[in-house]
Amino acid sequence: MPIDNLQSTTTDPPSGIHINSLSHEFGRNESRVLALDNITLDIAEGEFVSLVGASGCGKTTLLDIMSGLLAPQSGTVLLGDTEPLAGRQDTARMFARDALLPWLTAAQNIGFSLATRNVIKEHREEMIMQLLREVQLEEFADAYPAQLSQGMRQRVALARTFSLKSKFVLLDEPFGALDAMTKINLQDQLVALWEGTSSTTVVLVTHDLGEAVALSDRIFVLSSRPGKIIANIPISLPRPRNVKELQSLPKYHELVASLWEKLSQ
Ligand SMILES: Nc1ncnc2c1ncn2[C@@H]1O[C@H](COP(=O)(O)OP(=O)(O)OP(=O)(O)O)[C@@H](O)[C@H]1O
Numbered sequence: 001m002p003i004d005n006l007q008s009t010t011t012d013p014p015s016g017i018h019i020n021s022l023s024h025e026f027g028r029n030e031s032r033v034l035a036l037d038n039i040t041l042d043i044a045e046g047e048f049v050s051l052v053g054a055s056g057c058g059k060t061t062l063l064d065i066m067s068g069l070l071a072p073q074s075g076t077v078l079l080g081d082t083e084p085l086a087g088r089q090d091t092a093r094m095f096a097r098d099a100l101l102p103w104l105t106a107a108q109n110i111g112f113s114l115a116t117r118n119v120i121k122e123h124r125e126e127m128i129m130q131l132l133r134e135v136q137l138e139e140f141a142d143a144y145p146a147q148l149s150q151g152m153r154q155r156v157a158l159a160r161t162f163s164l165k166s167k168f169v170l171l172d173e174p175f176g177a178l179d180a181m182t183k184i185n186l187q188d189q190l191v192a193l194w195e196g197t198s199s200t201t202v203v204l205v206t207h208d209l210g211e212a213v214a215l216s217d218r219i220f221v222l223s224s225r226p227g228k229i230i231a232n233i234p235i236s237l238p239r240p241r242n243v244k245e246l247q248s249l250p251k252y253h254e255l256v257a258s259l260w261e262k263l264s265q
């Protein structure tokens with residue numbers, strides 16, 4: 001058989017995230033709300049993408065569908081080669097407000113997640129300390145969530161999200177409630193955690209256009225409701241990235257400005 005034919009018969013199983021003609025409506029009859037309208041997008045394995053768009057344009061709905069919390073009404077969604085399913089072991093989700101268990105310490109919160117993913121006990125301690133080091137919270141391993149600031153709790157939540165070593169990480173405004181300086185520190189920690197993985201695909205929902213540019217390989221812009229993809233913008237800033245240093249790069253500011261323009265069209 002000629003080489004060309006051999007190549008065309010080998011197909012790798014799909015990786016990354018593939019959404020085709022997805023629409024989603026809430027309510028019935030007069031109270032019907034079309035939240036997502038014919039969304040088609042492909043995200044490569046290991047890619048970091050952001051979704052930006054006006055409030056109410058369907059970003060959280062889209063993440064809910066990718067997490068398997070909502071079933072797609074029409075169209076198809078694939079994470080890797082399978083449909084989303086709530087509780088899938090290869091998917092991790094993080095929200096704007098941390099969801100730490102208040103009766104467990106920072107270390108125990110991370111340990112709890114590791115236990116749910118069947119990481120054996122002997123390995124947990126070392127992994128927990130390594131993760132807490134990465135988010136600069138080693139000294140607070142034994143502190144309870146109530147003894148931590150909001151930014152520190154988000155850092156624990158971030159460490160916990162990445163402790164799961166999930167193939168797909170879905171983040172919904174994870175730094176929305178933080179001040180500018182804390183935010184930049186956490187963005188740097190997020191980018192470092194992700195750059196430390198080889199094939200974790202990240203989808204970040206954010207209202208912060210600077211954050212989207214600083215972190216992403218690509219940004220999808222959604223129209224206001226019903227959400228449609230109106231732009232797909234590659235971000236060609238070099239990696240590894242340092243969010244603080246990017247602030248002084250003209251190219252970074254140009255990208256943020258062009259994103260503003262797309263959103264205000
Ligand atoms: N469970 C629900 N029942 C009815 N309507 C809903 C439900 N969830 C969302 N919606 C509607 O769907 C639309 C999209 O909501 P969604 O939460 O996805 O927006 P969003 O882009 O995440 O907004 P924000 O940026 O404010 O978080 C909104 O009009 C909202 O009212």
Ligand SMILES: [Mg+2]
Nearest residue numbers: 059060061172
């Ligand atoms: Mg939302």
